[in-house]
Amino acid sequence: METVNQLLDSIKDVGRDAVRGGYSRAVYSTAELDLRAWFIEQAQQRGLAVETDRNGIIWAWWGKPQDGALVTGSHLDSVPGGGAFDGPLGIASALAAVDILQSRGTEPRRSLAITVFPEEEGSRFGVACLGSRLLTGAIDVDKALNLRDGDGNTFADVAKGNGLDPRHMGPDSEALGRIGDFVELHVEQGRGLGENGPAIAVGSSILGHGRWKLSIHGQGNHAGTTLMADRADPMVAAGQIIVAVRDTAARQPDARATVGRLTPVPGGTNVIASRVDMWLDARHPDDAVTAALIESIYKAARDIAAGEGCTISLTEESYSGTVHFDPGLSQRISAILPDAPVLATGAGHDAGVLAGHVPSAMVFVRNPSGISHSPEEYVADEDAAIGATALAKVLEGLL
Ligand code: GLV
Ligand code: MN
Ligand code: MN
Secondary structure (H helix, E strand, O other): OOOHHHHHHOOOOOOEOOOOOOEOOOOOOHHHHHHHHHHHHHHHHOOOEEEEOOOOOEEEEEOOOOOOEEEEEEEOOOOOOEOOOOOHHHHHHHHHHHHHHHHOOOOOOOOEEEEEEOOOOOOOOOOOOHHHHHHHOOOOHHHHHOOEOOOOOEHHHHHHHOOOOHHHOOOOHHHHHOEEEEEEEEEOOOOOOOOOOOOEEEEEEEOEEEEEEEEEEOOOEEOOOOOHHHOOOHHHHHHHHHHHHHHHHHOOOOOEEEEEEEEEEOOOOOEEOOEEEEEEEEEEOOHHHHHHHHHHHHHHHHHHHHHOOOEEEEEEEEEEOOEEOOHHHHHHHHHHOOOOOEEEEOOOOHHHHHOOOOOEEEEEEOOOOOOOOOOOOOOOHHHHHHHHHHHHHHHHHHO
């Protein structure tokens, strides 16, 4: 029997990021594979039967795999230089919750599974929640298989290299049918839980969110010989577009828009770039407002690009509308955790993708600063323990 803190402690050296600090655990990197192996070993130590499905989702079963099971899970991959808790807290809490239930001699009335979803962050192949999207059919299989990582490897090739058969990837109604109810415990990623109040909350909704790629084309040239007046520099356009993204979103209540990644091509100190690719993450509760926001940003970007003698294109890479978690399941969880407030989140989760298909709900654990996707993400040991105990209670109540 191990506590959630002991479990997290046992993976604290896996995938440390030497540049930013925190963790870089991209899907199917050595770090993420080490974590998957760690999870399988932990599950087997608890007598759980482990299988990896055709989309690379790991299932650890307490009881026989069966339709309508109670499933809890999260992910082990991270953003580049992310925190210790986003993903692993849900997995470690699920293992600790099984320990608590087994030590009490709980006899599950239906099977319970812990799932580990691959590529929740979309840090390697660009589309978040790739595992749950494949499972549910929320992404076209060919589109998924043709996604490329930063080194040009296709998802199909990487999946193949990790023992999966790309021909069999995609919607899996059999696996999905096994989820009767899905509960994901996750670190809170805003300041929704005050320092002195309850340490946990029940999730209500996920903000609609999407990712778009903007490519600005200019004239690649020599940094020393090209007069300032003669340039068509896509980096100069990119800088102005980033400010326009910020300003456009700031004018729209409840909107968030971010450019967190930008690649100049070819990227040389003495080279005026030929092209700049930049990725936009935009979120708003109302899908129509998000669409209008993207349209305004694109219009501003086109004008800016033209002003710099450049052209621009925009491609939607993924979109997930606002999700409201299952009211019946969430109310049952609230009845089990009567002191837990109900909280919306601006972060995406596999529970949000699954919510369109099976009753899904979330439990959040306090992160006092609200900082996440950063090495400074933090959960106090006492709060992690409260979270794992709460998850055990929830699972027991739903089993
Ligand atoms: C995932 O954490 C996201 O919200 O981007
Ligand atoms: Mn995340
Ligand atoms: Mn997460």
